[in-house]
Amino acid sequence: MSVNQTITLENYSGQQQRVMSVSRIRVLTLIGTIIAQFALGSVYTWSLFNAGLAEKLNVPVDNVAFSFGILSLSLALASSISGKMQERFGVTKVTIAAGLMMGAGLLLTAHASSVAMLYLCAGLLLGFADGTGYLLTLSNCVRWFPERKGAISALSIGAYGLGSLGFKYINLALLEHVGLNNTFLYWGAIATVMVVIGGLLMNDAPTQATGSQRQTNDFTLAEAMMRPQFWMLALIFLTVCMSGLYVIGVAKDIGEQYAGLSFSIAANAVAVIAMANLGGRLVLGVLSDKMPRMRVISLALLSSLLGMTILLFGHMTIMNFYLALGCIAFSFGGTITVYPSLVSDFFGLNNLTKNYGAIYLGFGIGSLCGSMVAALLGGFSATFSVIFGLLALSLLLSLLVKAPNRVPSLV
CATH class of the missing domain: 1.20.1250.20 (MFS general substrate transporter like domains)
Structure with a gap:
């Protein structure tokens, strides 16, 4: 040798x-x-x-x-x-x-x-x-x-x-x-x-290559926040969190007070939500590796819109109640799962924790917004109507937003 x-x-x-x-x-x-x-x-x-x-x-x-x-x-x-x-x-x-x-x-x-x-x-x-x-x-x-x-x-x-x-x-x-x-x-x-x-x-x-190899979609938090795409993604995320957290938090009350169902039937909503939430995380998470992630978010928004439509305009039978909650929980779980990867698609992997962390503030703000809207407007119907409008706007944004790009930088 x-x-x-x-x-x-x-x-x-x-x-x-x-x-x-x-x-x-x-x-x-x-x-x-x-x-x-x-x-x-x-x-x-x-x-x-x-x-x-x-x-x-x-x-x-x-x-x-x-x-x-x-x-x-x-x-x-x-x-x-x-x-x-x-x-x-x-x-x-x-x-x-x-x-x-x-x-x-x-x-x-x-x-x-x-x-x-x-x-x-x-x-x-x-x-x-x-x-x-x-x-x-x-x-x-x-x-x-x-x-x-x-x-x-x-x-x-x-x-x-x-x-x-x-x-x-x-x-x-x-x-x-x-x-x-x-x-x-x-x-x-x-x-x-x-x-x-x-x-x-x-x-x-490990950190991705920097310097002359810096990717064209690798943005710092300050750079990302200067792009309209950042705020569009933030609004979509806040809306999904607002709808999901509000409905999940008062599911039993929706069943009893809004749908007129018995305590035992309304209480079973917790199990329905848990299974739909987990299903959304697994199904949409895996699907996001097989198709554009923004389209997966569009599907999640459609699911939540379907659930909100049933709550607003459907006859509240047991099956419709469970279906509505399941659609909203599926959307919430799937969106939470896909968003870290989506943010990395838009703004790079190197600053993912910071960029997604800023957008993730919508989780806390959304949880408070749902309760505040309910307290100000009174009643489930008015709150559902506001959430329905925000979901429709978010769906439109999800169809229009495109990932930012720029000329590779030596910085």
Whole structure:
């Protein structure tokens, strides 16, 4: 064997080892992300605790339920700055910190003696921890798999959705056997361990080529916000979140008060929403790798419009009620899943956490807007009409918006 042949074989062996190493890192990061996302999704079991906390604090249930609105807003705010934290500390350290903060928030919630302390611990602190870990781990994992962004988003956010379902049974069992305060302690311990383990398995995704190789669609947050496409995407996202979060949050009340259905039938809407939400995440997430992602969002908006049309103009039978909620939940889950990849299509992968984080503020704002519109206009019909109009506008924007582009830069 010649020297040249030996060197060639050695180079080949080294390349193979590097490929295997990168492949292992990607798989471990995906596994860690799924574990962490499952635990982070547990915050959506919050409604299980409203009645118990209201009784403990001797306040109306609505006062306790408002803490989840604060949590949603804090979650969105934390998501918008998680990119900066990753730049400084790395994904592992920030994820571990988020897990510890989540445990601390639930520990303090167990000892909350006033509504103000509940808002601080279960609202601001828990929401900040969840938002930091959620978007950071999601966008980092998507950047590791640029060739399968939709499928990876579906797996990651699907785990987040399954977390709410899995912890529903865990927390219900804990409430039955150990009581309210201890449930928060056990929940916090389980979630913290899972998020920390997930964080230890993760690695920071490599940055795409810069300089003369900089992609024409690679935008910083400041550059992205100067493009009209950014605000069009932000409005579409806010609208879907507003419709989804409002309807999901008052589904039982819609069934009883608006559709005139019995308590048991209205309560079953929770299961319908959970299955449709998960279906939207998986179906539209995978579909987004097979067709233009903006068209997938258009399909999601059509689904939500169909659901809102049934609520506004349809006869409220049991099947129509479930179908309407299913269409809206399917749209919401699918949009949440596809949007990280869509934002990377428009503004590049390098600044995905920052760019999507800013758009993700629409999650918190949308959750508040639905409740505010309902309070101002009164009644479900008026609120549904406003949401219907915003969905129609968003559908039109989704058909018109095109990804920005520019001449490659040396910067």
